[in-house]
Amino acid sequence: MTSILPRCILVLLIALSCQQASAAADEPVGDLTPLPESWQRSRRIEIAASETTQLLRLPLDTDFWMHTRPGFPDVAVINDHHQMIPFLIRQTPGLQSFTIPYLWTPQQIELLPEDDGALSLIVRLADTDPQPELLRIQTPLQDFEQRVEVTDETTTPATPLCEPTLIFDYTRFMDVRRMEVPLQKTMGRILKIRIETATAELESPLRELISTVNSSGQTEQSERSLRVRRPFRIDRITFQSTSVTQSSIHPEARPLEITEVREDPVQRTTTAEFLSDQRPITKVLLQTPARNFRRRVTVQVPAQHQPEKWQDTADGVISNFTAGTLSEQQLELSLPELRTKRLRIIIQNLDSPPLPITGATGIGPQYELLLLTEPGQSYQLLYDDDQALQPQHDLQALNRAIQLNTPTVTATLLPVVQRQLRPKQPVADSGQKLLNSPWLLGIVSLVSAALLGWSLYNAIRRLEADSQDPPDSANPTTPPVP
Template sequence: MEGVLFRSGPIGADLSHRGLRRAGRVGAQRLVHLPEIPPHVRHEGGFLGGGELMNRWPKEPRALRPQGAMTLVLVLLGALGPWREARSCFAEDPTRFRFWRDIDRGAAGEEEILAFTLDSDLYAATRDGLPDLRILDANHAEAPYQIEPVVEYREQRTRRTGHVEGLALREQGNAIEIRFHLPKDSPPAEGFTFFTPQVDYERKIQVFGSDDGAGWKPLVVDGMVFDYSRYMDVSNREVPLPTNRFRHFKIMVEDVTDEKESPYKHLSWTFRGGKEEERKEDATVQRRTFRIDRIEFFWTTTQQHVQKVKKAEYPVGAFEKETDASKKQTILRVRTGREPLTGFTIQTASRNFHRRAAVEAPVLRGPATEWQPIGQATLYNFRFRDIHREQLRIEFPERRQEEYRIVIDNEDNPPLDIAGVKAEGNVYRAVFLAEAGKNYRVYYGSESAEPPKYEAAAVLAALCQSFPPRAVGLGNPIDNAAFGGEPGLTVRKALDNWIFLGSVICLMVLVLAWGLFRAGKQLDHLPK
């Protein structure tokens, strides 16, 4: 036995039914727990198993000896052992789970691979990572399973751009005519983008197309490019085209020269006899010419059968809105069923706005709860003449929370008229191998269940290539009448409580410090 203190000489009747051997020797017959060893079984000359730290201790009352302090520390550490074991040694038993649902397999005539989609009821009652989900048959035999995302195949559209060639410009009164052609072997143009350093403008655009640069066909007669940044961050520099295969284009830009009132004014005073007789305030008008740095054309490529994780809309449990006038913010509180969400979409009837927004999730830091941003976006809605654009979605990495906050910065603008929030997230399913003639239930909802360790991933990956899983549904959630409470739940909460753990650690440090202090006091009594 390593680390046991015992006095020199033969072992007597104190441990008559136990066999002890010195440290370093093999053949131990029985493990003796520390509290079972009588306090007077010790070696006066030193410690075994920990090294020859002290050669000799003077005889004194045992209560003052440092061995007592060290023993107390070891007892405290040993007492935490069974508590820790209680968190991971529970047998797999359906009475540990709060709920169950039938798996609607139908006729179970042969062995097959089944899959069911995880829904809001399952997410609301399970922990992060789904460690408290089990699939059991009628005899409570466990069926290994794998959680995997549901994928779908769809088109993916990607926008690409290119430079035009052969630019030629001609003035026509207060308008300009721009001619150019597309590069050789380039795809057809779906629209043009104008790049200009100018702000606060509005220009009407007409576009004509031609196969040979001689005969022209009108494509766009009332296009508009504009920038209203004086009022808000609203602009448009693109002119989309109808479907065409023309290689030559002619663009007419009207009212290329405009007048804009300068923010500066000219002031003049007239004095007579030392007194002000007249004051004049003249506004200055700037004449501006619309400058175009370059024109690019754009087109869209489509890629078929791109694999994407399937998204689904999940229900929102509660929605509250409040306005913080001091911070000039609108705060939306959204409660969900802990689904794996990836974004929120704002529902509003407001028009022509441009606001910064962020999604926040609660984070526990000690005894306090803080709100941490997990996603940001710019929300906007533009409705002007024939232009209709909006972006009301805020995306974030997948998250499972009961409550979220959406913070919208209003600045000096009136709050938005928000009617609700839509939640969207990833879709997952559980896949398992079902035996012939057996029906199964899914049990879930436990604070003490540990994550299962299955080899289902490797097995199912090989089988699913030849035998795709058959989708099945789940019955209604049922309260488990055999649920016997959470074994070890009090211990789990105690071990996860930072106040409790901090107190235990502080107690251990104090006891150890007291022992070391008493040991140091005895150094002066050691023989020279």
């Protein structure tokens, strides 16, 4: 009976260890799905009561853009039961019309010198060519003026397509050049371009120095200007027409807060810095009272991993020409879509006077959130979580409703509520995770129990052996005699 006892104790310890390991293994490691309690900002969605399912449209405001990450991984919509609801974020459709320029070069051109020194170009358009709206003459020459006329030769008499227009280049004085001639639309296929002067006389920058000796033997010197004849060289002529289309993106404009404008006389630049509200920007429109200039511009934003440094994101040219009837302005810069708090624009002045920058306007698309709502349910928009993962939703029903052009119902966002969150547990490293593994704890417990049981078993066996060994009566131990 006594020999069975240690075996029973060993079996009992092993069973308890296995049960502990099994319970630890069955314990869930952790739910990988983000809980609604992890978002810091909550806003109720105000919608009108309805008895049917609705396609809800929710415009997004500045607070949303200031507290969300690119790609919207930290955005969620929940219902009354704290269940996550599928949603989409898209650019707001619009009906804005704009024109697309189309340039082409005519295939048949004839040159015809005139008796009065003019040069005429006879252009035969193909039947498939659109109606020209603009003539552009390309020449490598600088410092010139030419008067141009364009007529439709298919009518009798010829129909003028423009008033006599001056094309020019004043590079000697400043960077001002105009080579375009606006035209009236015509169905005629034969056009005549008349350039007033085929060969022009120009004053040469060189001077002829003449030395003469008068009757008294003294030398007299005089200068005489030289005139050179220069033909008007034409590399190419192109026509431009436009087509009207509708934009599918509804843009919005908002002023950017100017924080600093400084001049750098060493680099010969003007630097202007602005603050933005992180709403998307695809264009920047500069404001300046200066006229008759052309400058190269670079747009910079803070670097992604080093915000104290700047990185280039776009470059372009701004200009403003105003002289007589000439008025051409280009102060808009195109950008890749940006979400930024700070924006910097560097203007290359070279040796020209600095440009005074008085402001800027940011232009970009609007965005909206779409979801399907059920009758009797209320919804909340959650965002602002630096650890949230991109939700994986079933969007088939929502996409189908959009494809069928289902009418949308516009909702509004109520004020922001800052949520009371439980403190986040620190993320354990790989070593800590290994030590907390239930399988490892179960194995260690099992081995420890086995060793403990084996030790107890050996100890009990030794006790039993000692208790069953009879004393030796034939040879009693005699204590030694002192």
